[in-house]
Amino acid sequence: MKKTTTPPEERRLTDETINSSTKPRKERKDNADRRRRQLLDATRRSIIEHGLAKTTLATVAAEAGLSQGVAVFYFKSKNGLLVETLRAHYQFYADTWRAALDTAGPDPRDRLMALIAADFSPEVCSPESLSLWFAFWGEQTFVPQYAAICREFDTDRSGAIREICGALMQDAEEQKVKQVAQWIDTLTDGFWQNLHLQPNRMTPAQCLESTRAMIDALI
Structure with missing residues (x-):
């Protein structure tokens, strides 16, 4: 045998x-x-x-x-491993900005600034972390599972920003509140892209300072 x-x-x-x-x-x-x-x-x-x-x-x-x-x-499979890696990366980010909100206190401006500061913290905005974001974001069109995870977590964060902006802009129309929240969210993404593609052009601290200045000008 x-x-x-x-x-x-x-x-x-x-x-x-x-x-x-x-x-x-x-x-x-x-x-x-x-x-x-x-x-x-x-x-x-x-x-x-x-x-x-x-x-x-x-x-x-x-x-x-x-x-x-x-x-x-x-x-x-490889796909299963990559999908769960993206989810874990997003979950870490979500845990980070939620923890920042939890420690910021009730004042809406403090909460918004804390959320933005989390975006540019060393844990979230490191070159390694940005490499992961843009590697997955570039494949969203081709991998529906990536797109679904991104949509789930991005919707949650955008909602948090809109809620805070609503508390800061109580006399503004709802459409204006949504617009300002979208601007803030988009600016963070833009700075992340600059930091990823041109890391010597700006620092995370400078990006945070510019974002805070824009928020003060808008609200």
Whole structure:
């Protein structure tokens, strides 16, 4: 009888699955969450180093120090891994600006300035973070899943800006409030693009100062 062998990657995945099944449920969940975070972090690094098109399960596995089989086990495919990487990146951004609002107090101007400051914070506005944004944004037209995630999170943030502008412009017509909120949102995107494409032209601090000046001029 011909002897069959299991490929190393499949064997490692099988061993991991068997070992995990003997652990308590909470420990299994913690291990799974840790592996997922490890793979998502590796995907971000791969996109920054290789670009979105050249990021593969192989490059991600190499960055994570894991087998491709483990990546497939948790995310099914390259597309699944990229989709969840974009969602995680947006979730971090949303958590950052919401935390800024939570600590800003009730004054609407303070809240708006805090939200804008979060846009240009080192955690959000680093060269690495901007590379990820524009890598995914450039593919929205071709990948509906990317577009849906962007729309979901962008709508949430735009709504927060409109709500704050409404509190600041209580005597203004609703259309004017929406217009001013759109200008503020668009200006941030424009500064992010400049910082990404021409990083030596301006600093995040200068972009924040200019945005604050525009807000004071508008409201």
